Amino acid sequence: MPKPPYALGTERRTGFFTWCCAFICAFVFIIIIVVGIVVFVGYLAIRPKVPLLYVHAARLDRFDYNQAGVLAVRLTIIMRAENHNVRAHASFYDTKLILDYHGLSIAQLVADPFEVRKNTSTELYYVVESSPIPLDPPEQYLTEQSLANTKRMPFFLKGNSRARWRVGPLGSVKFWLHINCRLQLPIDYTAVYPHCSSKSH
Known part of the structure; x- marks a missing residue:
């Protein structure tokens, strides 16, 4: 006796909710693409340059060092922040x-x-004006060598800053700026212009 054919179920149709979700996802995807293109074109048009922070000038205004190995100094330091972005x-x-x-x-x-x-x-x-600083023997030796030979005192300026530039709807870009500058300052109070600039990432 032949078996009856399998009954086919009713055809399943895509629901209205599924179509709405697909439309919303496609719309959001298109918006993301358009925003990305706008940002990229804006970036090419503006061609942003990383802001700079650097030591423009420095001077040793006072350098007191006595036989007991106690040091007191006063310095003037001029930092310069530059923004070369024209927009x-x-x-x-x-x-x-x-x-x-x-x-x-x-x-x-x-x-x-x-x-x-x-x-x-x-x-x-x-x-910058320091309080009297007692130096250890190694620092005393280095100080006396500098006084006897180069007549310049070595100072180091290290640290960080953050920078951000912003243009209208393109949003903002942030950078870390890093300073690591060696200052060789004459004891005759002459200003130096090291122009040690920041490095960023």
């Missing part, structure tokens, strides 16, 4: 730099958040 302002914040002498921290240089308008620069003036 975007730049903001600098979280600026913290440490000034040291043969590994001894003398002062911390900080700055409140500030803005540098497009294609301009801003200078930061610091006057």
Whole structure:
């Protein structure tokens, strides 16, 4: 006796909710593509340059060192923040730099958040005056060698700052700026212009 044919079920149709979800996903995907193209074209049009922070000038205003190996100094340091973007302002914040002498921290240089308008620069003036610092024998030896030979005192300025530039709907880009600068300052109070610039990522 032949078997009856299998009964076919009713045809399943795509529901209205599924079509709505597919349409929304496609719409969102198109928006993402358009925004990406706009950002890329804007980037090519603006060609942003990383803002710079560097030591423009430094001077040793006072250098007192006695036979007991106690050191006291006063320095003037001028930092310069530059923004070479012609279509975007730049903001600098979280600026913290440490000034040291043969590994001894003398002062911390900080700055409140500030803005540098497009294609301009801003200078930061610091006057650093230390309290008397007793040096250990190795630092005493190095100091006496510098006084006898080069007449220049080695200071190091290290630290970080953050920078951000923003252009309208394109959003903003943030950078870490890193300073690692060796300052050889004459004891005759002559200013030097090291132009140690920041490195970023």
